[in-house]
Every structure is written in structure tokens, then in C-alpha cells.
Amino acid sequence: MTQGETMSTATDVYYDPYDTDIDAEPHAVWRRMRDEAPVYRNDRYDFWALSRHADVDAASRDPRTFSSARGTTLELLSSGGEAPRMMIFIDPPEHSRLRVLFSRAFTPRRISALHEQIREECRTLLDPHVGSAGFDYVADFGAQLPSRVISALLGVSPTDQPRILDVINTMFHIEPGVGMINDTALNAMFELHTYLVDQLAERRAHPRDDMFSALVQAELTEDDGTTRRLDDQEAANFGVLLVSAGTETVARLIGWAGLALADFPDQRELLVADPGLIPNAVEELLRYEAPSPSQGRSLTRDVTLHGVTIPEGSKVLLLTGSAGRDERAFPNPDVLDVRRRIEAHLSFGLGAHYCLGAALARLEGRIALEETLRRFPRWDVDRAGAVRLHTSTVRGYKNLPIAV
Ligand code: HEM
Numbered sequence: 001m002t003q004g005e006t007m008s009t010a011t012d013v014y015y016d017p018y019d020t021d022i023d024a025e026p027h028a029v030w031r032r033m034r035d036e037a038p039v040y041r042n043d044r045y046d047f048w049a050l051s052r053h054a055d056v057d058a059a060s061r062d063p064r065t066f067s068s069a070r071g072t073t074l075e076l077l078s079s080g081g082e083a084p085r086m087m088i089f090i091d092p093p094e095h096s097r098l099r100v101l102f103s104r105a106f107t108p109r110r111i112s113a114l115h116e117q118i119r120e121e122c123r124t125l126l127d128p129h130v131g132s133a134g135f136d137y138v139a140d141f142g143a144q145l146p147s148r149v150i151s152a153l154l155g156v157s158p159t160d161q162p163r164i165l166d167v168i169n170t171m172f173h174i175e176p177g178v179g180m181i182n183d184t185a186l187n188a189m190f191e192l193h194t195y196l197v198d199q200l201a202e203r204r205a206h207p208r209d210d211m212f213s214a215l216v217q218a219e220l221t222e223d224d225g226t227t228r229r230l231d232d233q234e235a236a237n238f239g240v241l242l243v244s245a246g247t248e249t250v251a252r253l254i255g256w257a258g259l260a261l262a263d264f265p266d267q268r269e270l271l272v273a274d275p276g277l278i279p280n281a282v283e284e285l286l287r288y289e290a291p292s293p294s295q296g297r298s299l300t301r302d303v304t305l306h307g308v309t310i311p312e313g314s315k316v317l318l319l320t321g322s323a324g325r326d327e328r329a330f331p332n333p334d335v336l337d338v339r340r341r342i343e344a345h346l347s348f349g350l351g352a353h354y355c356l357g358a359a360l361a362r363l364e365g366r367i368a369l370e371e372t373l374r375r376f377p378r379w380d381v382d383r384a385g386a387v388r389l390h391t392s393t394v395r396g397y398k399n400l401p402i403a404v
Pocket of ligand 1: 068072087088089099150241242245246247249250253290291292295296320346347348349350352353354355356357358360361
């Protein structure tokens with residue numbers, strides 16, 4: 001018996017990301033993992049998990065050991081196939097070249113230009129509910145806002161945007177024990193990819209001031225110093241990553257904000273009284289409920305942690321969602337405290353793959369909360385009507401009816 005097996009049998013704590021009951025309420029399980037099995041082993045699905053803040057932090061900073069090349073979800077890691085050629089699944093040094101290139105397409109100028117548009121979208125989405133009894137804070141608002149924003153950034157037309165949002169929702173469809181690799185989700189990904197290839201071809205012929213056009217003009221510097229344009233597949237893959245990463249995560253953040261601020265009305269009152277606290281509240285909300293709570297990796301060498309050796313080739317889940325609730329890093333972690341000084345939550349990841357859209361996500365989160373609280377200083381959540389979304393990449397609510 002290896003040390004790893006000793007550790008896993010020394011406790012009866014059980015965790016797997018496909019279990020929708022655990023996904024609904026994971027914090028008690030994650031706490032036990034942090035205390036009893038900081039190097040957790042799941043024999044059923046053949047993976048390991050790190051749950052303490054310090055361990056997730058260190059692993060995220062070491063992409064050469066904790067590789068993303070075989071995928072970052074358990075089902076991709078388990079499929080044995082190649083992960084799609086997307087930046088998020090590519091290790092340094094190749095990753096660094098793509099990252100430099102895509103960061104250029106994703107300029108601060110483009111993000112700050114979205115400022116007014118985000119506010120305008122919030123007005124359009126929230127104003128119709130002023131004076132009403134209530135609305136669905138996620139379906140009517142939280143899910144709509146990021147889809148509209150990312151569509152505008154890329155250059156997806158407003159006519160196509162609702163269909164694209166539908167396709168993304170379908171891409172995130174998971175089936176028990178199989179996860180996101182199922183025909184429904186794969187067909188949706190194919191549809192999105194085809195759409196993006198068509199858009200890119202159109203921009204190649206008729207460039208505009210949008211990210212599709214920037215992508216077809218972008219030049220990648222190779223190892224030998226030569227440059228070349230991205231091919232259609234590379235540019236479309238980046239588009240798929242951006243639309244999916246940019247839509248689903250922010251929708252979950254806004255949903256968690258709707259729930260957590262109803263659960264902690266004193267904190268909501270603080271924000272109404274002093275909107276200057278909202279940027280910090282966004283960080284605290286990200287810590288409190290990480291919209292993307294698990295990042296998968298495969299090990300390129302043996303790693304020994306807390307006396308347990310995880311062998312080379314193992315699948316390891318970095319539980320960002322647990323790291324945010326680690327009492328070793330955050331006092332009273334189960335309490336939402338919008339004035340908490342947060343040194344470093346890991347909810348945008350860390351190191352090479354640190355979220356490329358973090359600035360945009362923060363901007364959307366801040367403006368969404370400002371515009372919500374300005375109109376609706378108080379609300380109650382209809383818990384019976386709330387519906388969870390279970391996916392292997394994001395965690396949160398699909399529907400969150402609120403009474404205002
Ligand atoms: C609250 C919202 C968001 C959260 C919680 C979030 C979370 C994350 C996390 C944890 C990672 C690291 C993944 C890993 O290490 O394997 C990541 C990467 C990434 N995110 Fe986000 N994200 C958010 C919003 C966005 C937005 C709005 C965009 C784009 C517009 C975006 C684009 C990306 C991209 C492209 C990467 C890959 C970066 C790389 O591989 O270098 N994200 N995100």
C-alpha cells in the first residue's frame with residue numbers, strides 16, 4: 001500500500017466533482033479534506049486533490065510540474081485524448097508566446113472602452129424590473145450581462161448574441177459520471193467553433209474595430225524569431241475560450257453576489273451606504289464562493305506533500321473553492337465580510353494561467369453591483385425556486401428568483 005492509499009483510507013471523507021449533492025454544498029467536505037486529507041485521493045475516479053490555500057497557491061505557480069497540457073477538468077484528464085489546442089491547455093514556454101499575443105489583443109484600452117457599455121447594459125437589463133415584485137437575478141441579469149459584453153468585445157452581432165449564449169449553455173451541459181464530454185456539449189462546441197471560423201473569415205476580408213479583426217491580424221513570434229499570422233483554428237480556439245470563460249464565470253459571480261448579500265444583509269447595507277466598498281466586496285465574493293472552484297492538472301514528476309507521494313502522471317485537482325475558505329489563510333472564512341483585507345484569493349488562478357479576463361470580470365462585477373444596489377437596496381431570495389447549475393468548470397446558480 002502506498003502512502004497515498006494510507007492517507008485516503010485514514011479518513012472516510014469523500015469528494016468527487018461529479019456528485020451534484022456535494023457540488024451543491026461542498027464546504028463541509030472541503031473543510032474535512034483540508035484538515036484530514038490535505039492530499040486527498042479518490043480511487044473511484046483515480047485522482048488526487050489539494051485543498052489548502054498554501055498548496056493550491058504553490059501548485060499554481062509551478063506549471064512545469066502541475067501541467068495543463070492534458071486538460072484542466074477531470075473528464076478531459078481522464079479521457080486519455082489530446083486536450084483542445086487552447087491557451088489554457090498549453091504549458092510554458094509555448095503558452096507564454098500565446099499569452100503575450102492574446103494579451104495584446106485584450107488591451108486595457110479595449111476593456112476600459114467597455115465601461116460605459118457595461119453600465120448601459122445594466123440599465124437595459126435592470127430598469128424594467130424597477131417597481132416589479134421581483135425577477136430572476138441570474139437568468140434575467142447575471143447571465144445576460146457578460147454574454148452581451150463579451151459579444152461586443154469580440155464583435156458578435158447583437159442579433160447572433162442570444163443564440164451564442166444558448167450554445168454556450170449547452171456546451172456546459174454535463175452528464176453524470178461523464179461530465180462535459182458528451183454529444184450534446186461537443187455538438188454545441190462544434191457549432192460555436194464553426195460560427196467563429198466564419199466570423200474570422202469575414203473580418204479577414206472586411207476588418208473592423210473589434211477583437212475578431214485583431215485576432216486575424218495578430219502575429220505570433222516563433223522560437224526562431226520569425227513571425228506568422230494565427231491560422232483559423234488557433235484564432236477560433238481562442239474565441240471559444242474567451243466566450244465560454246467570459247460568459248459562464250461572471251454569470252456565476254453575479255449569482256453568488258445575489259445570494260450572499262441576501263444571506264448577509266448587514267454587509268449589503270454597508271455597500272448601499274458606501275458604494276466605495278464595492279470593489280473590495282467583489283474580491284470577498286470571489287473568495288467566499290469561487291465561480292470556478294477546481295483547476296485540474298497532470299503531474300510531470302513525483303511530488304511529495306504532507307508526507308504523501310503523488311506519482312508522476314497523476315491527475316490532481318487544485319480546489320480553488322476550498323482555498324478561499326481555508327481558515328489557515330482567512331480568519332472566519334465562512335463569514336462574508338466586505339471590509340475584509342484580502343491579500344490573495346486564488347479565484348482567478350495564479351501564475352502562468354492567471355485569468356486573462358480578471359480586469360474585465362472585476363469591472364463587470366463592480367458595475368453590476370453598483371447598478372443593482374442603486375435600484376434594489378434590499379431583496380429576498382426565493383430559495384424554493386432557485387436552480388443550481390452543475391458543471392465541471394463553474395459552480396453556481398442557473399436561476400435565482402428574487403423578490404425586490
Ligand atoms: C468572475 C469571473 C472569472 C473567474 C472566476 C475566472 C477564473 C479563471 C481561472 C481560475 C483561471 C485559471 C485556470 C487555470 O489555471 O487552469 C482563468 C483563466 C482564464 N480566464 Fe478567467 N475567470 C473569470 C472571467 C473571465 C473573463 C471575463 C474572461 C474573458 C473575457 C476570462 C478569460 C480567461 C482566459 C482566456 C483564461 C486562460 C488564461 C491562460 O491560460 O493563460 N475569464 N479564469
